[in-house]
Amino acid sequence: xxxxxxxxxxxxxxxxxxxxxxxxxxxxxxxxxxxxxxxxxxxxxxxxxxxxxxxxxxxxxxxxxxxxxxxxxxxxxxxxxxxxxxxxxxxxxxxxxxxxxxxxxxxxxxxxxxxxxxxxxxxxxxxxxxxxxxxxxxxxxxxxxxxxxxxxxxxxxxxxxxxxxxxxxxxxxxxxxxxxxxxxxxxxxxxxxxxxxxxxxxxxxxxxxxxx
Amino acid sequence: xxxxxxxxxxxxxxxxxxxxxxxxxxxxxxxxxxxxxxxxxxxxxxxxxxxxxxxxxxxxxxxxxxxxxxxxxxxxxxxxxxxxxxxxxxxxxxxxxxxxxxxxxxxxxxxxxxxxxxxxxxxxxxxxxxxxxxxxxxxxxxxxxxxxxxxxxxxxxxxxxxxxxxxxxxxxxxxxxxxxxxxxxxxxxxxxxxxxxxxxxxxxxxxxxxxx
Numbered sequence: 001x002x003x004x005x006x007x008x009x010x011x012x013x014x015x016x017x018x019x020x021x022x023x024x025x026x027x028x029x030x031x032x033x034x035x036x037x038x039x040x041x042x043x044x045x046x047x048x049x050x051x052x053x054x055x056x057x058x059x060x061x062x063x064x065x066x067x068x069x070x071x072x073x074x075x076x077x078x079x080x081x082x083x084x085x086x087x088x089x090x091x092x093x094x095x096x097x098x099x100x101x102x103x104x105x106x107x108x109x110x111x112x113x114x115x116x117x118x119x120x121x122x123x124x125x126x127x128x129x130x131x132x133x134x135x136x137x138x139x140x141x142x143x144x145x146x147x148x149x150x151x152x153x154x155x156x157x158x159x160x161x162x163x164x165x166x167x168x169x170x171x172x173x174x175x176x177x178x179x180x181x182x183x184x185x186x187x188x189x190x191x192x193x194x195x196x197x198x199x200x201x202x203x204x205x206x207x208x209x210x211x212x
Numbered sequence: 213x214x215x216x217x218x219x220x221x222x223x224x225x226x227x228x229x230x231x232x233x234x235x236x237x238x239x240x241x242x243x244x245x246x247x248x249x250x251x252x253x254x255x256x257x258x259x260x261x262x263x264x265x266x267x268x269x270x271x272x273x274x275x276x277x278x279x280x281x282x283x284x285x286x287x288x289x290x291x292x293x294x295x296x297x298x299x300x301x302x303x304x305x306x307x308x309x310x311x312x313x314x315x316x317x318x319x320x321x322x323x324x325x326x327x328x329x330x331x332x333x334x335x336x337x338x339x340x341x342x343x344x345x346x347x348x349x350x351x352x353x354x355x356x357x358x359x360x361x362x363x364x365x366x367x368x369x370x371x372x373x374x375x376x377x378x379x380x381x382x383x384x385x386x387x388x389x390x391x392x393x394x395x396x397x398x399x400x401x402x403x404x405x406x407x408x409x410x411x412x413x414x415x416x417x418x419x420x421x422x423x424x
Binding site: 028112113115116117118119120130133134158160161164165167168169171172173175176178179180181185188191192195199 | 240324325327328329330331332342345346370372373376377379380381383384385387388390391392393397400403404407411
């Protein structure tokens with residue numbers, strides 16, 4: 001569980017503890033597989049107590065998504081935003097994202113595990129999920145635009161394409177490492193990322209962190 | 213259903229018809245969701261008749277995997293192997309694979325739909341699935357090696373990395389187009405593929421099919 005701010009009330013901290021248990025469970029059983037009965041068992045709370053926090057299964061699912069996103073922001077986005085603008089920050093996004101993806105507590109990335117589940121289930125939960133994914137893709141495009149401004153990336157770079165390729169290679173890594181148990185997947189992923197950075201780099205900006 | 217060879221016996225063609233129905237069903241409900249009862253309903257055959265073809269659920273799942281692979285070979289691999297060696301053949305793999313991926317009858321790629329399902333389910337079905345995926349990845353690496361031999365690709369190209377990147381971008385496309393309903397995903401995918409080919413190309417081989 002992530003540390004709670006000092007001002008958090010008891011009700012809040014209970015809610016967060018429940019949601020963290022639910023995020024972990026959903027990584028395995030999916031959002032549809034979440035049950036208030038099962039969560040009651042895992043958290044030691046009564047079913048009626050849980051219903052006080054989440055008045056419907058859909059509401060529970062939405063709050064689980066929001067909580068997972070909050071943790072993604074804390075683990076990946078916030079620390080990367082402290083890193084110097086431009087390519088160094090993009091490298092930080094990459095490293096923190098990979099750390100998140102490899103976190104055994106999440107059993108692989110929570111978001112990717114439930115992506116296929118929601119594939120064929122239109123509705124408010126799916127819409128929310130897609131909105132979060134789009135936000136993250138936009139954040140990557142913005143970070144690439146900053147790298148253009150900093151003179152690290154080519155002036156005419158298609159930053160949306162950059163974000164697509166960046167996001168895409170993490171999705172692929174998830175598949176290769178998790179499903180195919182490909183022990184070399186991380187080395188491959190890093191090579192793909194270096195190729196992407198090299199293709200976007202201005203020739204007059206020598207990336208001090210570039211690998212051969 | 214794909215056309216059957218003339219020598220196919222009645223038993224074979226019934227088996228293939230059942231398996232094709234099962235492949236379509238598994239794309240939606242997953243391999244675990246397949247039931248002999250449901251297949252009996254869809255094919256109009258008796259449960260006992262179906263048991264005569266598949267003596268266990270695991271056997272059914274393995275045969276469904278084999279049938280989907282057979283169709284993938286017919287739709288993607290066989291026609292591409294008729295195309296000229298080197299980059300033209302790699303482009304053919306790409307186009308036929310994309311066609312397969314976009315086939316509405318498969319509701320997106322059968323293999324990717326069940327990938328997440330098998331993620332946490334060790335066993336013979338998962339092992340077989342991973343073996344099929346590895347075979348396909350090796351076929352892509354071999355096709356890239358041929359492109360090196362033909363003088364299209366750089367002599368020192370890491371063809372395994374090429375296969376990883378090629379496969380990875382199709383996985384990513386599946387995610388963006390299917391889950392996120394990103395109408396621009398195909399344009400993005402094509403740009404990623406052109407960038408990959410451009411990065412691998414020998415400077416003295418001008419690819420006649422290259423896009424700007």
